[in-house]
Amino acid sequence: MTLSSLSSHELDFIDDDEFHEECGVVGIWTTQDAASLTALGLHALQHRGQEASGIVTYDGNQFHTHRGLGLVGEVFDDPRVIASLPGGMGIGHNRYATTGETQLRNVQPLYGDFEFGGFAVAHNGNLTNAQLLKQSLVRRGCLFQSSTDSEVFIHLIAISLYSNVIDRFIDAIKQVQGAYSLVALSKDMLIAARDPLGVRPLILGKLPYIQDENSWVVASETCALSSMGADFVRDIEPGEVIIIDHDGVRSIHPFADNTSSRFCIFEYVYFARPDSVIENKSVYMARKKIGAELAKESHVEADVVVPVPDSGVPAAIGYAEASNIPFELGIIRSHYIGRTFIEPTDQIRNLGVKLKHATNRAVINGKRVILIDDSIVRGTTSKKIVEMVRAAGAIEVHLRIASPPTQHSCFYGIDTPAEEKLLAHTHSIDEMCKLIGADSLGFVSADGLYRALQEDKRNNQNPQYCDACFTGDYPIPLTDHDMQLVKSK
Template sequence: MSEAHFPPAHPFDDDKLKEECGIFGVVGVTDAANFVALGLHALQHRGQEAGGIVSYAPEHGFNSARRFGYVRDNFTKQSLMETLPGQLSIGHVRYSTAGSKGQTAIRDVQPFFGEFSMGGAAIAHNGNITNADALRKELIERGSIFQSSSDSECIIHLMARSLQRDIPSRMEDALRRVEGAFSVVAMTRTKLIGVRDPLGVRPLVLGKVGDSGWALSSETCALDIIGADFVREIEPGEMVVITAEGGVESSHPFRPTKSRFCIFEHVYFSRPDSIIGGRSVYETRRQIGVELARETPVEADLVCPVPDSGTPAAIGYAHESGIPYGMGIIRNQYMGRTFIEPTEQIRNMGVRLKLNVNRALIQGKRVVLVDDSVVRGTTSRKIKEMILDAGAAEVHFRIASPPTSWPCFYGVDTPQREKLLAATMSEDEMRDHLGVDSLKFISLDGLYRAVGEAGGRDAKSPQYCDACFSGEYPVKPADMIEKGFKLKAAE
């Protein structure tokens, strides 16, 4: 599928924060690429723009396929999957990085492959390298020739320049030069490799497939789809090297530090049927709704989720508040991306292509709308208009995350700060801008309580990365500071 034919994202999705990718790998199973395709399908929510798979078989060597579009539209074709034989394979689904919408080339689609003196290796990366510009400049000045615009390619070039004698050691060398957030799945001719950065910002889990197979995945839901047993999370700063014969070898090549897992994984990015830190994502989101109801009560007749991401929090809010829960907004599950050319007339239909109001339920009611976040606010305004058009007496927004007022530089596609509604307006100003009767967000302490931190957020040593809410970045975004971005302390 050429880039010219890749359909544009729907306006509804453009007002959501996007996790930029999902990664998956297996070793020790027949037709490993088929397992990877299934895993990537389960991780499609983490990246819907493009996907790629690399496999290895001794008699065929390394083979790869990279395509724009959904996994189901590409990697379910027998003719393609037959070109990816072997018992070892990794894959990747992605969104493009901030600022590059519509400019993605097939060369930017991972996994990336490199041929070294000791053999080939492929790598797939979830996260963002915050010193990639400086590394790229240094590598180019020393003779490296880049094939993509992706920050992830820096890892391959750093590995090529390492003097270590085996590929896992070269990867350690390379990742010690990298700043930011990274979960990596890589493969050689015999090994499946997984690594998390010392802060553990992005997720990575280990699963067991049958008697001798192993899997690495961004989330546990992708282990479920291939019938793998969840073993454990890869620890922050851990590297695992896995073979079908020898099993899992673990090491910790980075200097130990306090972990800072991305708290927005709990709020929105991860699928509700995944497990994070031993906790059900669904149950955490339901608990966010409970905390939200305790912090922001309101007199109303109906609690409605903004589907689908607001549903668990709305259930929790309704249960705690005693206000009846109802599906006041129905999502068209078969819409996907815009199915016709987005003419001006179609654009003006806005979210109605994906969402429709259950008029009989809404009419005359004071409605609490529960959503996961407010980013630009454009979708929230359109949903409010739809609810009022259906005859609602009042509209109250309750948001299952604190105000998103800072961009993420660790692998989430976030608008520039001035385009974030919460960065330029107070809560009251946002309420007036959206035109609703009330607007309230869960507090940062309330969010921490919902994810299991009974005492709330430790202000001196936060337990999670919450930079998008607090402006406190656990790793300074060196490249962005070089470009003029001002940290909170410098404002």
């Protein structure tokens, strides 16, 4: 195996025991420099996808596109690339593959020439009936150029019998199942849409410093607005379609009353950037409150609270404040490891956590340590971190997790292992604790997680969030998955 033959998943072997983000999308409607603004937004959303990035712009006469594999700073590192993307309207996309391999043909935004002109689309989420729709579309003569489920939107729009762009777009989204936050660009308008349950985030912002008052931003998170000096206007609602054109912003609700909010609860636990505000909640404060609930539910006597960086930091602060135990950075994370240049042999895999994390012996040696992390996936990273902390002199190591046990796979846009590879799916908490090597192990309860998000508790008849990875309660049909199960029997 040579380095050039490694897939991105193999190159990311250090992170193979973590959940990976879905994708990030940005849309710009203004009168100048859409590409630069879009790139700034994508930089801020880099945490949502690190495999590939792309931008499509329109200058009033023609569309321009640039897509590439790698981080935003790698794909758009040459000023000549941004200069090759003129125009005041644009959309951009950061990708982490949940469907389709990592190849240039799968990099978004996807673009097509239609009878009404050019059309580009960028998608965050995952369609649960994409394979069924693809089979039908192929039978009708559609030729797929990628292996990503997002291309289904392009073909559904292409074959629609409606005459205008918006009606074709709505016709398409009414045929898909799953989670989607979409931004799309035609020569006349920027379109943004969320699925009827609003599983993935999408927000609307305003560019106040640009002379044209009709200058707007659509993005996955508010942190993207901050990076380009835009003001937050509001969350786009579940099932809502936003149209931005030369007349301003208008809203359509094509799903009538068949909408409700089942926003992904794991955005608050891990995926969103801490400085974002989503659904009127500060992500950072939500994580602190989760840590406080964790302290109430599974407190243990100890000398120091230590986060597993970086995602465990806010919850650890909340835990420390609620328990009156000192917070210390007992584990230091390297932010410069990136994708290793070393071929991932078994020996190097075993050293992977040490390349990424180092213990701060001065605050651990001789102490009873409470480790705070956001989740446990396979458990291999947790085991190695516990071993590292013990090797640094900890006399006790108690692991506390700022989410309920992850027992089920996600089918709505988050890259998770199959259920049989999730440690919590196959083991009890006591068994997990023994395998990881901690003195004790505790998770925040589902009710505790909901309380931290300002709900009394989880309503079993009408849960307020999508929490399927914890409960197995999937709010959107898993059509393709169920078909595969039937075929395998």
